[in-house]
Amino acid sequence: MAKIFQRAFGLKSVLRCTKVSAARKLIPLDSPSILATNHFYLSKNCTRTLATDTAEKSKSLPPERRPFSRVTKEDLNYFQSILPGRTITDPDLLESNNVDWLKSVRGSSEVLLRPQTTAEVSQILRYCNSPLMNNVLGFDTVSGILTCQAGCVLENLSLYLEEKDYIMPLDLGAKGSCHIGGNVATNAGGLRLLRYGSLRGTVLGLEVVLADGRVLDCLSTLRKDNTGYDLKQLFIGSEGTLGVITAVSVLCPRKPKSVNVVFLGCETFEQLLKTFQLCRGMLGEILSAFEFLDSECMRLLNTHLKLSNPISDCPFYIVIETAGSDPNHDSEKLHNFLDEAMNTSLVTDGTVATEESKIKALWSMHLPAGPGHEAAPGQRARSVVGYGHVGDGNLHLNITSPAKNPALLAAIEPFVYEWTAQRRGSISAEHGLGLKKRNYIYYSKPSRAVSLMGDVKHMLDPKGILNPYKTLPDHFR
Amino acid sequence: MAKIFQRAFGLKSVLRCTKVSAARKLIPLDSPSILATNHFYLSKNCTRTLATDTAEKSKSLPPERRPFSRVTKEDLNYFQSILPGRTITDPDLLESNNVDWLKSVRGSSEVLLRPQTTAEVSQILRYCNSPLMNNVLGFDTVSGILTCQAGCVLENLSLYLEEKDYIMPLDLGAKGSCHIGGNVATNAGGLRLLRYGSLRGTVLGLEVVLADGRVLDCLSTLRKDNTGYDLKQLFIGSEGTLGVITAVSVLCPRKPKSVNVVFLGCETFEQLLKTFQLCRGMLGEILSAFEFLDSECMRLLNTHLKLSNPISDCPFYIVIETAGSDPNHDSEKLHNFLDEAMNTSLVTDGTVATEESKIKALWSMHLPAGPGHEAAPGQRARSVVGYGHVGDGNLHLNITSPAKNPALLAAIEPFVYEWTAQRRGSISAEHGLGLKKRNYIYYSKPSRAVSLMGDVKHMLDPKGILNPYKTLPDHFR
Numbered sequence A, B: 001m002a003k004i005f006q007r008a009f010g011l012k013s014v015l016r017c018t019k020v021s022a023a024r025k026l027i028p029l030d031s032p033s034i035l036a037t038n039h040f041y042l043s044k045n046c047t048r049t050l051a052t053d054t055a056e057k058s059k060s061l062p063p064e065r066r067p068f069s070r071v072t073k074e075d076l077n078y079f080q081s082i083l084p085g086r087t088i089t090d091p092d093l094l095e096s097n098n099v100d101w102l103k104s105v106r107g108s109s110e111v112l113l114r115p116q117t118t119a120e121v122s123q124i125l126r127y128c129n130s131p132l133m134n135n136v137l138g139f140d141t142v143s144g145i146l147t148c149q150a151g152c153v154l155e156n157l158s159l160y161l162e163e164k165d166y167i168m169p170l171d172l173g174a175k176g177s178c179h180i181g182g183n184v185a186t187n188a189g190g191l192r193l194l195r196y197g198s199l200r201g202t203v204l205g206l207e208v209v210l211a212d213g214r215v216l217d218c219l220s221t222l223r224k225d226n227t228g229y230d231l232k233q234l235f236i237g238s239e240g241t242l243g244v245i246t247a248v249s250v251l252c253p254r255k256p257k258s259v260n261v262v263f264l265g266c267e268t269f270e271q272l273l274k275t276f277q278l279c280r281g282m283l284g285e286i287l288s289a290f291e292f293l294d295s296e297c298m299r300l301l302n303t304h305l306k307l308s309n310p311i312s313d314c315p316f317y318i319v320i321e322t323a324g325s326d327p328n329h330d331s332e333k334l335h336n337f338l339d340e341a342m343n344t345s346l347v348t349d350g351t352v353a354t355e356e357s358k359i360k361a362l363w364s365m366h367l368p369a370g371p372g373h374e375a376a377p378g379q380r381a382r383s384v385v386g387y388g389h390v391g392d393g394n395l396h397l398n399i400t401s402p403a404k405n406p407a408l409l410a411a412i413e414p415f416v417y418e419w420t421a422q423r424r425g426s427i428s429a430e431h432g433l434g435l436k437k438r439n440y441i442y443y444s445k446p447s448r449a450v451s452l453m454g455d456v457k458h459m460l461d462p463k464g465i466l467n468p469y470k471t472l473p474d475h476f477r
Helices: A003-008 A037-054 A073-082 A091-097 A118-127 A154-162 A180-185 A269-286 A293-306 A327-343 A356-364 A405-422 A438-443 A448-461 B002-008 B039-056 B073-082 B093-098 B116-125 B155-163 B178-183 B271-288 B295-305 B327-343 B356-364 B404-423 B438-443 B447-460
Strands: A136-140 A145-149 A203-209 A215-218 A244-251 A258-266 A287-294 A316-324 A351-352 A383-389 A394-400 B136-140 B145-149 B203-207 B216-219 B242-249 B260-265 B289-296 B315-326 B349-353 B381-388 B395-399
Touching: A037 B271, A037 B349, A091 A244, A118 A203, A118 A244, A136 A154, A145 A154, A154 A180, A180 A244, A180 A394, A203 A287, A215 A448, A215 B295, A215 B447, A258 A327, A258 A356, A269 A287, A269 A316, A269 A327, A269 B271, A287 B295, A293 A316, A293 A383, A316 A327, A316 A356, A316 B271, A327 A351, A351 A356, A394 A405, A394 B315, A405 A438, A448 B216, A448 B447, B073 B136, B116 B203, B116 B242, B145 B155, B155 B178, B178 B242, B216 B327, B260 B327, B260 B356, B271 B289, B271 B315, B289 B295, B295 B315, B315 B327, B315 B356, B327 B349, B349 B356, B395 B404, B404 B438, B438 B447
Parallel strands: none
Antiparallel strands: A136 A145, A145 A244, A203 A215, A203 A244, A258 A316, A258 A351, A287 A316, A287 A383, A383 A394, B136 B145, B145 B242, B203 B216, B203 B242, B260 B315, B260 B349, B289 B315, B289 B381, B381 B395
C-alpha cells in the first residue's frame, strides 16, 4: 500500500532527485526546498536512458537534471526524528517504489517518507517538501458528503460508504490501491463519470499544503459556495505540481438498489454510436456506463486472459451498465431498450447479467490487456486494440510489440497526437500529461493557455520544487 | 434584453466610473485601460450614500473611488467607430441600466456598449475593457454538448435544445433574461443543481477575453481532458473580475419524458430533513428538486401575490420535483414514496401535479416575494421569511421592512454572517460576493485563501480594470 500511496501523492516525484556539481547547488542543504537524491541511480540508469532517447529525438525523453540538492545524513536524521520508523531507505523497498506499473518510467529516489498527519506533511514540505493519512474525518448521512484524509484507498472508502447506503462517485480498475488524494490530483475519470460527472463537480473541498509549507484550508462541505474564487479547482488535475492534497470532501450518491450489465455485439462503429443515442433516450436516468471494445481486443482477451466471448463474434462489442432504485423498473427499461435495439438491427447479439458474479465477468471483458503482453515472448509482433468509454467520448488505443521498439513508437506518437489535434481532441483525456506527454501539451492547448499555466505554476511554486518535470513543457523551468 | 445582457457580462461594472482629480489620473486617456465615467452621478449619488453609510460603519459601503480616467469625446468617437449604432448614451437607457433589479445598488456609467463578436470585445478591452453575442455555435446530438456565444439568453437555449430532445443542465427564475455567460461568471446554481450538478462539472469549455485584450481559447467540447491545468475553472464563478467570458460549451442532459411536482406540508424542520432522506432513497435517480418554504413565506405569497395555499396550513412546506424517462415508473416511485411519507407521519398533507399548468402553479409557491414588498407602503413593519434549496443545503432568508432601515440592516448582517461562519457555512452560496459582500469574505474563507485569491487577481488583471470593487475585499486594491 505504501508504494501506491506514495505514487498517488506525488511523493516520489517530490523526492525526485538529480546529480549536481557543487557549483550548481543553488539550494543550500538546510533550505526548505531540499530534495532527496541518489546520484548512483542517476548515473547508472537515467543517464543511459537519456543517451538512448536523445538519439531517438523523442519529446518524452528524460528531463535534464535540475540543480536540486542531495540527501545528506543530516536530512535523513531530521526525517527519522519527525517520522520515526516511517523514513524508509531499504534498497529493495526503494527499488519497487522507483518504477511505475507499466515499468516504463524509472525514478531514483533514495528515501521514502510516510507521514501520517497534515502537520507532518507541512513539516516535510517546510524542510524540503510530502502522506499514510487514511482516516475518514466525517460523513453526513443527510447530504451524503464524505470528508477524509487524502491517503484513503478508494476501495476502502467505497466499502465504508456501502454500509451507509452510499457509494463513491468514481470507480476505477485500480480502486484497491489508488488513493482519493491521487484520484483528485489526477482528476481521475473512471467508470461512473457518465452518470455522476467529473470530480470537478463532486469534490466539494480540499485541504492542500502549498509549496512553502503553508496549509490552505478549502475543506468545505458545501454543495454551493460562491464566496470568492474556487481555489480547490487549481489543485484538481494539476498532478501534484501546484500543491500536495492532504484531505478531500466529496459528494456521494446513494447506493443503487439494482445494477444490470449488458454485453452486446455491433456490426459498425456508426451502429455503436446510434445504439448509444438510443440507450441514452430509453435508459435515461439509469444509464451508468457505456463502454466498448473491438474485435482485436476480444481476441487478445481470449488468448492472454483466457476470457471467452459470451456472444457471437462481432467487429464491435458494447458493455452497458444500468444502476437504479427499483429492480422491476430498471429491468423493464432495459428490456424495452434491448427489444428496440434488436428489432432495428442496431445490435446483432447480446447477453444480460443481473447477479454480481456474472456482472463481474462481463466487466472483465472491458479491462485493458495490461503490460504483461508487451513482454510476453514469442507472441505475434504487433496488435492494435481499441476500447474505452464511448459514453464520455474517451477511447483507449493500445499498440503492443513483443519488445521495446523505439522506431515503432516514433511512428505512432506524433501521428496519433496530430490526428487527435486536428479533431480538437485531447491527447490525454484521462491520465494527465505527467512526464511522458509534458512536451506534447501544445497538441491540445493553445500557447496562450500553456503560458497562463506557467504563470499559475510560478505563482504557487516559484522554486519549481513540486513534482518537477511533469505536466508543463520543459521550457517553463 | 440589452440591459440584462450588460448586467450578466459585467459590462456595467467594467464601465464603472469614478471621479478623479487630474493629479490622481494614473491611467492616461488613450491607454488600453481607460474606463467610462460620469462624475455628476458620483458627486450627486455615491458621495451622499457614502457619507450616510460611513456613519453606519457598514462593511458594504460604496467603495472609495479609484483613479480611473473619465470618458472623453474621443473615447465616444472611438466606440462609435467600432460599434456604430451600438454605443448608447441616451440618459433614459443609461438610467435603467445603472440600477439593479432590487434597486439596491446604483452605478454611474455614461456609456453602454453592445459588441457582437469576440473580436469587438477584444477591441474594447484593448482600448479600455467588455458583449450581444447570442449565437449557437454548434450542438452535437450524440454527446449532447452545446457550444454558444456568451450572450445567449438561458431560456432561448432551453427552447433550442427542447426541439432536439435535450435540456439545459440549469434552470433559474431569471431564465427569460439572464445570459449563459453571466450564469457561468456567477456560477449560478438554480433549480436543477440537485440533479445535474454544478456548472463546474457541466461547463466543458470557455472562450475568455483577458484583461489585456488577449483571447484565451479554452472552448473545448470534451467530457474528459487532462492536458495541463483546467484554466476555465478560474473564470467560472469569478464574477467577471478575472476575464470576460465570450463563449461557452456545456454538457446537456436528455429532456425527461415525465415530470411531476408534489407540494407537501410538514410539522417540524427535522421531519422535513427526514422526508428529504426518505425521498433521496425512494425516488433515487428521478429526484430533480427538493425545495422548502416556511409558513411566513406562505402568508406573504397569499397576501401579496394572491397565491392560495393548495394544502392545509403547516409550519413548513416542501416542493419536490421528479424528472424521468418513463411516466409509469416515475408515478409508481412517487406514490410509493408518498405512501411511506404519509404512513410514517413525516408529512401531514400534500398534492401532486402532472399537467404543466398545475406544475407551474405549484412552482410559483416557491418564488421569493421580490423587491416590491419592501417598498409597499402601509404594510406591516417587518417579516422574516425562509425558503430555498434544501436538496443543495442552500436556504434563503428574506427580512423585509416597509422602508430602508439602516439600524435593522446593521443588526441583521453581522449576526447572520457570524452564525453562518460558526457552522462553516457559506455567506454567499448562490449569488457571489459582488459589491455588497466583498468585505465579508473572511466569514467564509480563511485569510490564506483570500490572499491567494488576491494573487490570482493580480496575475490575471494587474491593473484591476475588470469589474472593480467586486468579490475581493477593499484592501486588495
